Amino acid sequence: MELFLQSLFNGLSIGSVLLIAALGLAIVFGIMGVINLAHGELMMLGAYTTFVVQNVFRGFGEPWFGFYIIAALPLAFLVAALAGVLLERGVIRYLYGRPLETLLATWGVSLILQQLVRSISWLMCLQIGVFCLLFFGGLWGVKRRPDFERIRNGAIAILLPLSAGITLALGAILGKSAGLALTQPWFGAQGVDVTAPGWLRGGIPIGTFQLPYVRLFIIALTVVCVVGIYLFLLRSPWGLRIRAVTQNRSMSACLGIPTQKVDALTFAIGSGLAGIAGCAISLLGSVGPNTGQNYIVDAFMVVVVGGVGKIIGTVVAALAIGLVNYIIGSGIFISMVSPDSALFNFLTFFATTSMARVMVFVLIILFLQLRPAGLFPQKGRTVDA
Amino acid sequence: MLQVQGKVNQVAKQKPRLFELSAIGVIALILIAVMPLLLSDFRLDLLHRYLALAIVALGIDLIWGYTGLLSLGHGIFFALGGYAIAMHIKLQIPETASSQLPDFMGLYGVTELPWFWGPFSSFPFTAIAILLIPGILAAFLGYLVFRNRIRGVYFSILTQAATIVFFNFFNGQQKLFNGTNGLTDFQTLLGFPISHPNTQYGFYVLTVILLAGSYLLCRWLTSGRFGRLLIAIRDDESRVRFSGYNPTGYKVLVFAISAALAGLGGALFTLRAGIISPRAMDIAFSIEMVIWVAVGGRATLIGAILGALLVNYGKSFLSEQFPEIWLFFQGALFLIVVLVLPNGIVGWLRTEAGNFFRRITGHPRYMITYPQLAEDPEIQRERETLEP
Secondary structure (H helix, E strand, O other), X not given: OXXXXXXXXXXXXXXXXXXXXXXXXXXXXXXXXXXXOOHHHHHHXXXXXXXXXXXXXXXXXXXXXXXXXXXXXXXXXXXHHHHHHHHHXXXXXXXXXXXXXXXXXXXXXXXXXXXXXXXXXXXXXXXXXXXXXXXXXXHHHHHOOXXXXXXXXXXXXXXXXXXHHHHHHHHHHHHHHOOHHHHOOOOOOOOEOOXXXXXXXXXXXXXOEEEEHHHXXXXXXXXXXHXXXXXXXXXXXXXXXXXXXXXXXXXXXXXXXXXXHHHHHHHHHHHHHHHHHHHHHHOOOOEOOOHHHHHHHHHHHHHHHHOOOOHHHHHHHHHHHHHHHHHHHHOHHHHHOOOOOHHHHHHHHHOOHHHHHHHHHHHHHHHHHHOOOOOOOOOOXXXXX | OHHHHHHHHHHHHHHHHHHHHHHHHHHHHHHHHHHHHHOOHHHHHHHHHHHHHHHHHHHHHHHHHHOOOOOOOHHHHHHHHHHHHHHHHHOOOOOOOOOOOOHHHHHOOOOOOOHHHHHHHXXXXXXXXXXXXXXXXXXXXXXXXXXXXXXXHHHHHHHHHHHHHHHHHHHHOHHHHOHHHOEEOOOEEOOEEOOOHHHHHXXXXXXXXXXXXXXXXXXXXXXXXXXXXXXXXXHOHHHHHHOOOOHHHHHHHHHHHHHHHHHHHHHHHHHHHOEEOHHHHOHHHHHHHHHHHHHHOOOOOHHHHHHHHHHHHHHHHHHHHOOOHHHHHHHHHHHHHHHOOOOHHHHHHHHHHHHHHHHHHOOOOXXXXXXXXXXXXXXXXXXXXXXX
């Protein structure tokens, strides 16, 4: 019984981490058909935001430090949502209807974000600010001309290298004259650690093992997120608009729903959830620039198994994959099988975390043979789903 | 009337083919005979590696450019080809050695050769396995996926997941594949010392010949009826199905061929690099392969080769100069290619640059879309001749 409870809890907690990582992805993918490979990096942004908030609160002293996580959650949501909106407005909106191209473009964004986190420093912040000021300011100036559309490409071709050159020169000069204070990277390539606040350490003892508070917190957070999203999509006016656009974009536009705003909002919410997921995973272990990539593929598998466009599918798939993953990976059944049988060798072969992934993938492929469109497929008569 | 036209077309087709064949021959000869004299050893080494990678890019062009299936799992097939040749080399143990097992196995206390290593001691088996193992694996995986009409981004995600799975598998099996460290320290192949410059030159010549052969194979595949079916599947798969074809078989076949090319490229790359490790199954590497094709130009074949060479040279140049800038640059490359240059360099040359020269020489713009029926000279002619 104890063994059963323990495996249930561990599987549930793996599943809830998967779910919180996949939730935002599922919303964006299900509603807009956009594969966002930068989702993992948005999670990473959330995790780094948590790190920064923690350091700020550490300055306030002990009684306040315990509550940094309360401030970090909404901030992580905001930072990731902002990044998501920038991504949507800057890149993805040009690529709607071309999922494979979106996939490549977002991968490019994810590479840029990874390197940005590794090498960002005050100097780099300054450079980015100056570049944006020069480039977009110049563009804004040219935009007032009546023949803007005609000279647009030419203006960009002149402004882009000009502002880039000025920015790089400025960076080189400042980098030489100002010392480490400006050029020292904030985070560096190593991972950073977030310490859980005091009230999240320890756990509830049950028999010989204990339920860690951190895991319980993440499970609770996941429940809150799922319920919140569910209520938002089904009860709020904007949720209604989002569902309308999902079902028939052009008809919604005809009826006066601002589809572009809906796109941006959907993307903001999906990305914001990634930020919260990042906040959650930062409690579990060290966070580095590669953190996002460890989760992204698993999160996608959850979406594929769950079926697109239904939150309930994502929930069930995440919990199922988490449970199966834990049960295979921990080798619970080994003790029940006699050590001489072939089954025993088979089970021991797969009883590591990495080999469990192999087995889970095989199971997913087999599952897709039975239900190619996932657990809860969208119903409809469209030939090209 | 129609038959006559068909013959005219055939004659017209013969000429470019001859021209193309001779061009390939000349380029191959330049690569084999002239380049080693011009380039330093280091640069020649890079060229050799990138030519091997260009074979992989050809395979990706076949499946992505022509069939529209974006595979993010070609790293698996690349690595499988590499592991096949590496296992054969590791089994070339001199008679005098104390243990008749590959050296790393002793470290993990393996006393018996794992069963699947056995066949790799024969060279003919290995040479076939380089092509067949990736091909069969791809055919199997492809059959399971395509049978259910899983396509588009779902196919990409599944191949990406497969990459992680294989990475984990090879990474975790210390006893079977030496885990993270991979297979390295190659001594001899068929009695030739591998690190000797002459042997490496032989491998270089082999790479150039096989690249030319792969190009011709892809050209042959895509220029005929098979190629037209692939393009039809890419553009509207449902319509292909409604026309009475079963796209599954074609997709499985093209995925297998593409995987076999990746395996070949992987084996040739491994011979030069002297190491194959699970890092070749990194997701990032598999996506990088796609960007070579995207930069060069999809569905052009020559663009795939060009892209593989250009991007890799750019990578080695930039990462030598500014190690941390390369990742920014690579990310920007993805964005630029997708947003500004969707048809890649070759596609751009064909349309934009072509238009530029046409404007200078006073010819009308090159039209991509079909002109109106009333303006089409072909239809005008048909109207004049056929209608009373």
